[in-house]
Amino acid sequence: MREDKTELGGHHAYSLWFGGRCRWEALEGLKEGGDRAPRNMKMEIMSKTTFMVKPLDQESKGYLPLSEWDQTSDITHASAIYFFKPSRDLDGLIESLTDSLSRVLVPFYPVAGRLRWTEGSRLLLECNSAGVEFTAAKLNCGLDQLGDFTPCPEYEWLVPEVDYSKPIWELPLFLVKVVMFKCGGFTLTYSMSHAIGDGQSAMHFVSEWARMARGEPLKIPPYFDRDVLASPASTSLKGRLVEFVPPPVLLGRTDGVEEQENETMSFMMKLTKSQVDRLKNNANQPPRNGRPYSRYECVAGHMWRCVTKARKHEPDQQTSFFVCVDFRNKMIPPVRPGYFGNAVLDVAATSYSGDLVSKPLGYAASRIRMAIDKVTREHVWSLAEYFRQQPDWSLFQDLHPSGSEDGLFYGNPNFGGTSWLTLPMYGEDFGWGKVAFIAPGIHDYDGDSVMFEMPDGSGIIASLVLQVRHVDDFRKYFYEDIP
Known part of the structure; x- marks a missing residue:
């Protein structure tokens, strides 16, 4: 059984370019560092x-x-x-x-x-x-x-x-x-x-x-x-409904409009299997009594810490890490294979920036684990019930073709990460040979990331979008901070 069994979905997963060398x-x-080749x-x-x-x-x-x-x-x-x-x-x-x-x-x-x-x-x-x-x-x-x-x-x-x-x-x-x-x-x-x-x-x-x-x-x-x-009748959920609160807009030292106007870029970082193992070993020290942190939780926690350092947050700055969770296997019984529709939701891990960068990697991984573990069958039902009670769903819809403009999810000081580590990406063959590489489509909003396997299984690729002014520092910390 795979270690990264946590169900992490693709709600934002295929809204990024996977950068890197194309040959x-x-x-x-x-x-x-994902150096660019000239064109x-x-x-x-x-x-x-x-x-x-x-x-x-x-x-x-x-x-x-x-x-x-x-x-x-x-x-x-x-x-x-x-x-x-x-x-x-x-x-x-x-x-x-x-x-x-x-x-x-x-x-x-x-x-x-x-x-x-x-x-x-x-x-x-x-x-x-x-x-x-x-x-x-x-x-x-x-x-x-x-x-x-x-x-x-x-x-x-x-x-x-x-x-x-x-x-x-x-x-x-x-x-x-x-x-x-x-x-x-x-x-x-x-x-x-x-x-x-x-x-x-x-x-x-x-x-x-x-x-x-x-x-x-x-x-x-x-x-x-x-x-x-679907949830059971509303009466059976009485007393178990959660109070839905939209994710907070956590702004840095500048207002949200100014942050959104800063130039962004997409780039790709590679982690070898050895580097991933070192991050896992570090995050799981001392050894946990429960299940160890997964690859996703460890690498995502590492990236969250690195981007926080690259953005030079004050210690009392709040920051959120948004996780897209696939809840098919959270239902009881699990949703059987073949369901065609959406079965994902975003949850937020939160921290003060000072705690995030000063404490061990296991702290960041633990915050992400806590957010993922919030997604239960009752949580899914409760949010669905909340939506049903709302007269106008336009408040919860993003109709913009290039991503959210309201800054709720990503952008400084927040970050988000979607996992494609459990999705079968490289097996498709339409009769002209198997796919060699998959690149999700373009967008450019700050603070989004995707993790996926290398085509040959030798490690993990992380594709990110950050403000240009933060990229060099992020690249520096990304490798320097691996134990």
Whole structure:
């Protein structure tokens, strides 16, 4: 059984670029600090076409009610880019992908639907087979000319564009863009609305799509019954409801507007297995009587301490670390595999900056553990009940395409970290070879991070977004503070 069994979800997990070296062999030899490689190239689209792919069976399935977790937090699209090495001629690629997509949309029929607003900013999902937007393009360069996986303007060429000026009922819930390179490699990028599913659901859909493209049958059928997350009658929860309080806006020495205007950058840091083990050993000293802190808790605690030092907080400055927790296995009984929807929520670990940087790493890990352990079945039910009692859900929704503007979650002095350590990332094969690397899509708000495995399993990559003025100090502490 894996040590990092704690269920950490993908609510924000696939909203980041995974920076770093892009040449396939360079992933293995990534130097500490995630140095950027220079780019001197001109990208040109040789051809491009966009069309709608509809389910093979286009019968309308009516309306699907959405859960509280579908309709709160992000109501925007999140992207992931799948990079495939050059393997053979790409003739037939688009036909194979669109044919298998039309077939996988039959069991995953909500993905081809559209959202509708109802009273109180609630949403319904109309399963009307309106379709998935598919774009196929060819570029004049090879994959190796992209230089590295660090965020850059060129990567926007790979991501489907979502026109948020349109009303929500006209927006596809799933968009695909396939870009073919002259070397024979290609990228497949999807953008999926958070309103219909989280990161685990998105990966489930892509995995089954890949199976159908290879001519294999469905492995895990999806199901959409939101009742598996529903609480019992309100009367049975009386006395057990928690009082929901939005996360505090914890500002530093400057106001929130000024902090949000500071330039940010994305970058990548690598930890070898040996470095991770040293952090774990340090955080778990003296030996714990209970279960040891996981890889995620130790590395996240380490990053939280390093970013606090890099920001040069005063000792009495409050800081929060936001964890995205997948609660599928928190339910009793656990939600069975195949649930397609959102089953994640954010919880906050809090501390004074002085305590965080002066106490051992185990203190930071313990604060994160305490936050994760708050997520129980009763906690999930209580928050859902709280939402149901609210007349206007717009207060809990983020409709902005590039992330929250209200500063509730991330930004100095706060930090957030999502784990992809337990997600199967590198097994997808649409018939042209297995995916070589996965890069979640662009955004640039301060204080977000994602952890994921190296493709060869030799360590962990941490992808972060910080203000430019804090990056060099963070890089320094990140390696200096490993025991």
